[in-house]
Amino acid sequence: MQLYLKGEIIMLRSMFAGISGMKNSQTKLDVIGNNIANVNTYGFKKGRVTFKEALSQTISGANGASENRGGKNAAQVGLGATLGTIDTIHTSSTLQTTGRALDLGLDGDGYFVVRQGDSLSYTRAGNFYLDNNGTLVTGDGLNVQAFKYDNSGNLTTEYGDVTINVNAVLPAVQTTGIKLSENLSASATVGSVYSQQTKIIDETGSPISITMYFKKLGQDNWGVYVNQNPNADPEPSSTFDITFNAEGLPENLVENSTFEIPTSNGEDVQQISIDFDLSKLMQLQGATTAVVDPDGNTSGKLESYNISPTGEINGIYSNGEISLMGRLALAKFSNTAGLMQAGSNLFQESINSGTPDIGIPGNGRARLVPGALEMSNVDLSEEFTEMITAQRGFMANTRIITTSDEILQELVNLKR
Numbered sequence: 001m002q003l004y005l006k007g008e009i010i011m012l013r014s015m016f017a018g019i020s021g022m023k024n025s026q027t028k029l030d031v032i033g034n035n036i037a038n039v040n041t042y043g044f045k046k047g048r049v050t051f052k053e054a055l056s057q058t059i060s061g062a063n064g065a066s067e068n069r070g071g072k073n074a075a076q077v078g079l080g081a082t083l084g085t086i087d088t089i090h091t092s093s094t095l096q097t098t099g100r101a102l103d104l105g106l107d108g109d110g111y112f113v114v115r116q117g118d119s120l121s122y123t124r125a126g127n128f129y130l131d132n133n134g135t136l137v138t139g140d141g142l143n144v145q146a147f148k149y150d151n152s153g154n155l156t157t158e159y160g161d162v163t164i165n166v167n168a169v170l171p172a173v174q175t176t177g178i179k180l181s182e183n184l185s186a187s188a189t190v191g192s193v194y195s196q197q198t199k200i201i202d203e204t205g206s207p208i209s210i211t212m213y214f215k216k217l218g219q220d221n222w223g224v225y226v227n228q229n230p231n232a233d234p235e236p237s238s239t240f241d242i243t244f245n246a247e248g249l250p251e252n253l254v255e256n257s258t259f260e261i262p263t264s265n266g267e268d269v270q271q272i273s274i275d276f277d278l279s280k281l282m283q284l285q286g287a288t289t290a291v292v293d294p295d296g297n298t299s300g301k302l303e304s305y306n307i308s309p310t311g312e313i314n315g316i317y318s319n320g321e322i323s324l325m326g327r328l329a330l331a332k333f334s335n336t337a338g339l340m341q342a343g344s345n346l347f348q349e350s351i352n353s354g355t356p357d358i359g360i361p362g363n364g365r366a367r368l369v370p371g372a373l374e375m376s377n378v379d380l381s382e383e384f385t386e387m388i389t390a391q392r393g394f395m396a397n398t399r400i401i402t403t404s405d406e407i408l409q410e411l412v413n414l415k416r
Helices: 002-037 380-413
Strands: 047-053 056-060 075-078 081-088 095-097 104-107 111-116 119-123 143-149 155-161 177-183 193-201 207-218 221-226 240-243 254-262 269-282 291-294 300-307 312-317 322-328 330-332 340-343 346-348 357-359 367-370 372-374
Touching (some): 002 380, 193 291, 207 254, 221 254, 300 367
Parallel strands (some): 104 372, 177 269
Antiparallel strands (some): 047 081, 056 075, 095 372, 104 367, 111 330, 119 346, 143 155, 143 322, 177 291, 193 207, 221 240, 254 269, 330 357
């Protein structure tokens, strides 16, 4: 009777080991099935199952060596296998070109940041859309987050929803400053004149053409004339003078002048005050290449938009101006494998993922690839191979159970 009990215990132990193997194989098949189902899901990251040995039952313990006999190892019987981990593999995948302006692929480490209410989620799927308000959203309507620019065009540390208003109108801005840059030739003879035409914007938002003349008055001195040819008779006085030092740099970096320009109808004149920025102007050997760059712009309507590889959302207006609407935010995590899958191609922060480090593309984060989408990182050949091994493992464990059952049946039949 004691042998029978021991034999039954042994048979049941092998049976339960087989059951644990079947359960593990089923879990692996579940993960493989999910991978194959998402082989064409943009931004999908495949799963992987690992197993580990379960507890071992000690039949006899280990003995150390003695004076008359050597040591003896422990005798243990394993109790099957158990689930080790189910990992999400966050390796990058290939990019598929789509040519669509709002499709964005990620080349490198990082996740798009999207918002629903007060909750942030993260995704690698960059197929974005505009809703009826022009807000950039995912296919499920979650708001894509981007860093904002202030009124001076400087990037802030604040991020939030970004809106691309296709009906936006850029208002006219009057010219208040002109930058002078490049070179006025140090080898030019006294009396030499260099001219350049440009357009400035008056207070009505109308463009006015002006001509700026640069006349060399001395070895290190130039006169600047606005709409006045310095060779005219009688010779006009300069609007202002520029004196250069021995290094070829202007001694005064800013000049403010008020001068007359024609009105947009060409019949009257108007006065305008301009700040001239001379900080980029030089007097060096070589040709005269001075550049006149006024600020201000006429009004214009939004004609198109694009997103650069650095995440800048640029609005292109009919007046040739480009306006920065925002810069897409990307998140990095110290442990990407710790992110929780939330469905719909979304991940969420967990206690083991670390807090998100949210910043702009580049600077250690992924580079954007406009007009492309990241494919699933599922490899079908690998998945089918894993499916075969899981299937064979399941079948082998069923044989353990069948064999254990047959032996138990033989034990029951011993009484006959």
